[in-house]
Amino acid sequence: MKNLNKLPTFANGCDSLLSKHLTDTVFAELKDKHTRNGFDLQQVINSGLINTDSSIGVYAGDKASYSTFSALFDPIIESYHGFKKTEQHQSNFNPNDLDAPNPDPENNYIISTRIRVARNLSALPLGSAISKRQRKIVERLIVVALNKLQGKLAGTYFPLQGMIEAERVKLVADHFLFKAGDRFLEAAGLNREWPEGRGIFHNDEKTFLVWVNEEDQLRMISMQMGGDIKAVFSRLSTAVAELETALRFSKSDHLGYITSCPSNLGTAMRASVHIKLPRLSKNMPEFEKIAKQYQLQIRGIHGEHSESQGSTYDISNRRRLGVTEVECVQVLHAGVLALINREKLF
Ligand code: ADP
Numbered sequence: 001m002k003n004l005n006k007l008p009t010f011a012n013g014c015d016s017l018l019s020k021h022l023t024d025t026v027f028a029e030l031k032d033k034h035t036r037n038g039f040d041l042q043q044v045i046n047s048g049l050i051n052t053d054s055s056i057g058v059y060a061g062d063k064a065s066y067s068t069f070s071a072l073f074d075p076i077i078e079s080y081h082g083f084k085k086t087e088q089h090q091s092n093f094n095p096n097d098l099d100a101p102n103p104d105p106e107n108n109y110i111i112s113t114r115i116r117v118a119r120n121l122s123a124l125p126l127g128s129a130i131s132k133r134q135r136k137i138v139e140r141l142i143v144v145a146l147n148k149l150q151g152k153l154a155g156t157y158f159p160l161q162g163m164i165e166a167e168r169v170k171l172v173a174d175h176f177l178f179k180a181g182d183r184f185l186e187a188a189g190l191n192r193e194w195p196e197g198r199g200i201f202h203n204d205e206k207t208f209l210v211w212v213n214e215e216d217q218l219r220m221i222s223m224q225m226g227g228d229i230k231a232v233f234s235r236l237s238t239a240v241a242e243l244e245t246a247l248r249f250s251k252s253d254h255l256g257y258i259t260s261c262p263s264n265l266g267t268a269m270r271a272s273v274h275i276k277l278p279r280l281s282k283n284m285p286e287f288e289k290i291a292k293q294y295q296l297q298i299r300g301i302h303g304e305h306s307e308s309q310g311s312t313y314d315i316s317n318r319r320r321l322g323v324t325e326v327e328c329v330q331v332l333h334a335g336v337l338a339l340i341n342r343e344k345l346f
């Protein structure tokens with residue numbers, strides 16, 4: 001890709017962290033840099049330039065992107081996670097430390113709970129800078145590791161290539177599989193040679209799933225109906241520990257697990273519930289105020305950048321870096337309790 005020769009301008013109303021932090025000085029410092037994989041500033045910012053409604057707008061092509069382009073990534077990371085460049089990330093994925101009794105034991109509000117973590121292999125570039133051949137290697141390594149899982153985690157890998165279209169559409173509609181053609185990923189170079197090398201693994205019950213070579217090389221997902229957050233967390237903790245014995249994941253002491261998007265660094269964890277809040281959602285300012293107080297993000301039920309349907313929302317932890325896995329989920333639990341208690345008062 002060609003290097004940029006002047007500071008890009010952003011359309012009126014563009015509110016991305018990229019538009020805020022790509023100053024003259026930062027641009028001058030970074031415009032001629034690239035990593036050993038040839039990843040340059042144009043590639044880092046292309047998604048945010050094309051998609052002016054981005055909330056963040058940047059992607060890394062490899063672990064080195066975070067140091068080579070730190071003048072841009074560091075302030076974005078601090079804005080998103082409240083995490084300073086002098087801090088070290090801490091991990092705690094121990095379910096025994098999680099205090100999360102089901103906030104909705106009578107199933108009145110929570111439809112389902114899902115927790116995912118992203119991972120990438122340390123030996124290879126991230127998806128934006130990976131070659132077709134390397135992507136196939138990643139897929140092969142991951143499938144070998146997945147095929148070793150036993151008991152309730154054991155399952156089958158389904159490559160996207162050759163999948164019957166009606167089955168693919170149903171998996172997406174049922175919230176199990178990633179969408180195709182995401183414009184943010186497209187502009188980041190993450191959809192190259194689609195659908196080659198991409199696929200989904202799941203156990204029979206579809207309570208443990210792994211997305212392969214989407215935004216990150218692995219998205220490990222634990223999900224089930226209802227609000228038993230601790231059961232979902234425990235399953236994921238076990239599965240991740242097992243896969244970590246077979247695969248070497250990219251991480252750093254400072255940034256935790258390395259991911260394509262800086263919003264996912266650290267734990268790379270998004271813990272969410274699909275929750276029905278018919279009364280509170282008619283009062284959006286109050287709904288948003290509670291979400292903000294607990295640092296939760298509100299999404300529509302078909303994932304990021306989707307609209308809500310029938311007063312059901314996807315509520316998840318916003319921060320993933322500088323907090324442990326247990327803390328990510330503890331925050332979700334506290335926020336969901338607060339939302340349910342407020343809904344009951346109407
Ligand atoms: P990610 O969680 O990996 O950041 P998305 O926001 O795009 O990605 O969501 C991916 C899929 O997971 C979507 O189909 C979304 O509806 C589904 N999903 C997210 N949270 C839940 C949940 N709590 N229950 C069921 N499906 C969920």
Ligand code: CIR
Pocket residue numbers: 047053054055056057058184261263264304
């Ligand atoms: C954006 O900037 O809006 C997209 N590139 C997606 C960013 C990831 N979003 C998030 O909140 N985790």
